[in-house]
Amino acid sequence: MATFTSNSVAETIAFAQNWARQLLPNEVVGLVGDLGAGKTHFVKGLLQGLGSTEDATSPTFTLVHEYRSGRLPVFHFDFYRLNQAAELAEIGFDDYLEEGGIVVIEWADRFAEALPERTRWIRLDAGGASERTITDETR
Numbered sequence: 001m002a003t004f005t006s007n008s009v010a011e012t013i014a015f016a017q018n019w020a021r022q023l024l025p026n027e028v029v030g031l032v033g034d035l036g037a038g039k040t041h042f043v044k045g046l047l048q049g050l051g052s053t054e055d056a057t058s059p060t061f062t063l064v065h066e067y068r069s070g071r072l073p074v075f076h077f078d079f080y081r082l083n084q085a086a087e088l089a090e091i092g093f094d095d096y097l098e099e100g101g102i103v104v105i106e107w108a109d110r111f112a113e114a115l116p117e118r119t120r121w122i123r124l125d126a127g128g129a130s131e132r133t134i135t136d137e138t139r
């Protein structure tokens, strides 16, 4: 279990950017952490690491944002406002898992049972105003 301590937004983005370079088609990244822990900023870095020119923003009113300008497409979900797993079936969530892109999910632990075994788990914890620990908890 690898832990990185970030002391700024820029360090979080740089970490995620570097971390994302290993990602292969159909990988799933589950982000876990409280409000303001830095999940969306991790996604911003992940996109940059895949060579995307887009800026990630949380999918709030739609369940998914799709970014297609990088080496792999990225499907960005946020389970915060999801009420039940059945809503995932309605939007064809399982199809996104097999699209050949990267599925990255904020608040992934809210519906962990909807995610495949191969999911990589990243936890972010706030240590102070600008300190965040980022732990790769992939089991």
Ligand SMILES: Nc1ncnc2c1ncn2[C@@H]1O[C@H](COP(=O)(O)OP(=O)(O)OP(=O)(O)O)[C@@H](O)[C@H]1O
Binding pocket: 006, 007, 008, 009, 010, 011, 012, 033, 034, 035, 036, 037, 038, 039, 040, 041, 042, 058, 106, 129, 130, 131, 132
């Ligand atoms: N080291 C850091 N890394 C990331 N964000 C930081 C850091 N230090 C301070 N911040 C601040 O913490 C906040 C993180 O916001 P972000 O939207 O990424 O969180 P989130 O986990 O996606 O929250 P939410 O659950 O609301 O979606 C921002 O306001 C950012 O400026």
Ligand SMILES: [Mg+2]
Binding pocket: 039, 040, 041, 058, 106
């Ligand atoms: Mg967010």
